[in-house]
Amino acid sequence: MQQVKAVVAMSKDAPVEVVTINVPDPGPGEAVVKVQACGVCHTDLHYRQGGINDEFPFLLGHEAAGVVEAVGEGVTQVAPGDFVVLNWRAVCGECRACERGEPQYCFATHNATQKMTLAEGEHAGTELTPALGIGAFAEKTLVAAGQCTKVDPAARPAAVGLLGCGVMAGLGAAINTGNVTRGRTVAVIGCGGVGMAAIAGSALAGASKVVAVDIDPRKLEQALAMGATHTVNSAEVDAVEGIKAICSDHGAEGADVVIEAVGRPETWKQAFYARDLAGTVVLVGVPTPDMKVPDLPLIDVFGRGGSLKSSWYGDCLPSRDFPMLTDLYLQGRLDLDAFVSEEIGIDDVEAAFDKMHHGDVLRSVVVLEG
Structure with missing residues (x-):
């Protein structure tokens, strides 16, 4: 178990708070990722506003890149030290879409089994609901290992982390769906x-x-x-x-x-x-x-x-699309840096929501130290 700083929405429409959370050691099929960068997405604002569901408190953030710190039993696809982009389509391999060779439409994607929790105050021990099963406005997060997609570590975390949601959704809507x-x-x-x-x-x-x-x-x-x-x-x-x-x-x-x-x-x-x-x-x-x-x-x-x-998540298959798009970025053929309007700290998420609402940024990206 580790304790780290994270951004949490405690209740509907309340400003987000930076709090201390508990991150369990990874169990079977899980991984702990040290988050390096995470984009501020409209979906996070929808969670904070109660527009997704009412399973507060939410651990926000999901467009993220970082380094695998530890893995649980049975994990073979990633190892400590791997640079990864997190995804919310960890395919199950067993549903009807996967069985017919269309894992990009997987109907039963995986999330971590264990729950991260609040560490302090009157709500200590309360389980957190991670945004899209990720929760990456945090120094470290616990995810299913299948939510970690290895990409070239030469890439800028603030740029390629955006493949985790919004940028992939748009690129995929054109290339995959359209x-x-x-x-x-x-x-x-x-x-x-x-x-x-x-x-x-x-x-x-x-x-x-x-x-x-x-x-x-x-x-x-x-x-x-x-x-x-x-x-x-x-x-x-x-x-x-x-x-x-x-x-x-x-x-x-x-x-x-x-x-x-x-x-x-x-x-x-x-x-x-x-x-x-x-x-x-x-x-x-x-x-x-x-x-x-x-x-x-x-x-x-x-x-x-x-x-x-x-188009749901740009009809993407992370294991196929994330490495390819990262390579195009490193070759100078896809300007992911252009999507990063600003780099901010973990304390600046609420202000970033306001900028996003007024159309002042494409993406504010939280960059975590260390």
Whole structure:
């Protein structure tokens, strides 16, 4: 058992606190990871706001990279000293998706069996719920060994740690779910961290046009640096008409692939109508439980053909995708550093939430000392 500092959300909408927690020694199938960097993601804010569930207190943080410190019995895939990116898809190998050779859709991913707990005060001993089964706003965390993906240790932890969630979600929405390939036209609605990653992924895949859509001119300017070829300010121009005008070559009626990275019914409807005939819509923005599919004539769903998809974690397989994307980063072909707006300390998470809410950063990244 070790005691470390960590960021915890004690109750709904309360400011986060830096507290001392207990991290058990790893049991069978588990690993303790010394966290070097962890991105501040919208999902962490959703946990703090009670938007995921009410299993407080939450140990926040999940976009992380670090070094394996210790492993439990039966662990062979990682060893102490390995540099890893943490993931929330530790595939089980036994569910129907895994058995049919599609582990990227695993329905029974693993988390650590033991619980980390609060170490001090009146709530000492209270079990913590780690965000996405990780909980990495902490000097050290306990995870299932399968949540550790080895990557090249030459990589910058603050950059490659973002593959653990948002950047992978966006890249994967384009490359894995949307099947973007060379010559395709792509539109991305919503240019936050996930949308920017979808833009970068589309450019990496060789898309001929990548249209960035947002209401914030700052984000649209940054999207051009990430690989967008065109922008549409949907506060000034109808998003659907703007996309169609840009992608109208050879009689096309929209983009081949439209990626919705906001998670709202109205923007999903824009994506539906902004795609070409037989085109693909990819929903990667995360809606709230109360949101409904917008009212669409069923004849439009039938008559336009194509695919309406959702992308969960970018349909990634961490063991395949994390090392590959890290290598592309080290080769200078994927600029993960561009996603890191600032490096902060463990005491600055609450302020980072505020910056994220106002669109001032792509990612604040907590960097831990030692």
